[in-house]
Amino acid sequence: MEIFYAATMITLGNGKKTPFWQAPWLHGRKLIDIAHVIYAVSKRKNWKVSHAMNGEAWIRKITLDASFSLDHFSQFVDLWSLLSTINLNPKVEDNITWRLTPSGNYTVKLAYELQLLVSTASPMNKRIWKAWAPPKVKFFAWLANQGISTNISFTKLRKD
Template sequence: GQSVHELMPNLYGCIPKRRRTTRTVADGLNGNSWARDIQGNLDLHEIGQYLQLWQIMQRTELSATPDRLIWRWTASGNYSAQSCYMATFHGSTACYSWKLIWKCWALPRVKFFHWLANQDRCWTAERLARHGLQHHPRCLLCDQQPETVRHLLMECPLARQAWHETLAWLRIPAPIPTQELSLTDWWKYAKEDTPPILRKA
């Protein structure tokens, strides 16, 4: 079923807050005391909702069975910590980039930097501009494009040259970053293309 707040929101607003939180269904049905909870001058829309609610209440009969709480996230209706945890993330998108960052062998400061870059929280010119701080309009390395995390790590000509020279020196067959991929996606594909023995290079 639905609550009065969902069915008759205008009429619900005419009920004092203290009554909303203390009145039970059984109390409201007893002698139609729910009707006396409505206060103030009603307009035509609220009167229509009142008449509609009256008809619903006249057809309502309470069961002698005691009420019980039903947890909607399990088939049995019983609460469990696991179902609560799953309900918390219901509809969310799974992200596996944390494994690439925090489960790799790199030094803690390298992991932390990659985490900041993945969250776009490095203090680039773009972020300085978002915070209203003084910044250079273009990348200081190439003086061609705005300075963003993606540009500094993947798109800047000097960065791409550094990736090429480093991968060639280490003899790692991973491709250099491309504009079509994000930093995390490129790292994921580069890791998959690199033999396990070379991944700690």
């Protein structure tokens, strides 16, 4: 899924297709990465954005017990403030754009080619995909590790 999310961009509409915790739909980040301690004490982990956001249902699924700490409270407030600005549009479906084609259209052929590239053995691959970083950073690190050129140009730094 990390590769899929790195190769796609999610534009939220009604939230019916997008996983609440695991997908990078909030400013390109996953909620599980933003608030991992809240995720750990959440009773419901596999639901879509539309269900979680309906009446702030995600809040009612947080287990409040003696282990609820200042870290939990801090992450809860941060997450709540980020989610309070989200407005779902019931008339528009979620849109997933494939970043690897100019048109943004997904093809099965490209997905298989990407999986084939990922399966290429390298000692760095495990480290890249396990590291904490936004999916697109991991993806470009992986591309660099594979020696795959991108259309992005970087300014060369040199010592004088």
